[in-house]
Amino acid sequence: MSSAPHLHDVSTRGDLIDWGPQPDAVAGASRSSGRLVHKGPDNRPEIGTWVCTPGTWRLTLPADEICHxxxxxxxxxxxxxxxxxxxxxxxVMFPKGWSGQCAVHEEMRNVYALF
Structure with missing residues (x-):
């Protein structure tokens, strides 16, 4: 336990947890993996790093989300x-309820916070 939860080397970190196939696929077979930094009461805020392989899927965001x-x-x-x-x-700051499609062209990695 840390007074300030943190991860090092998020742009190259290899010890990620497999989060499975990306739901609502439109094309391809994207898979997600990542690591949580922090998850608060009722799962908000949720902060971590996320990696996703190429493919396309639909999404609607359940909360405000900032992604670097x-x-x-x-x-x-x-x-x-x-x-x-x-x-x-x-x-990017996606507002709660943002809806559309994500098409991953090259395996992407981001640091995110859901509020």
Whole structure:
């Protein structure tokens, strides 16, 4: 237990937990893995690092989520038609209820916080 939960080497960390196939697949067979840094009461906030292999799926976010992408490349397309390209160094704040598709082109890795 730490007074300030943390992970080192999130951009290259290899000891990830397999979180299984990405639900609501549209194309491909994306798999997720990651490590939690912290999970609060009722699972919020949830903070960790997430890795996902190529593929496309639908998603609707259950809470506000900030993502800092540290590796890979993906395209998020909102149901409104807005396109958000992400790659290393991109930070995105997805509001609760954001809905659309994610297409991972190169295995991506991000640090995230759900609030």
């Amino acid at each position: 992408f540290v590796a890979g490349r993906a395209t998020y397309t909102a149901d409104t038609g807005e396109v958000i390209e992400v790659g290393p160094g991109t930070v």
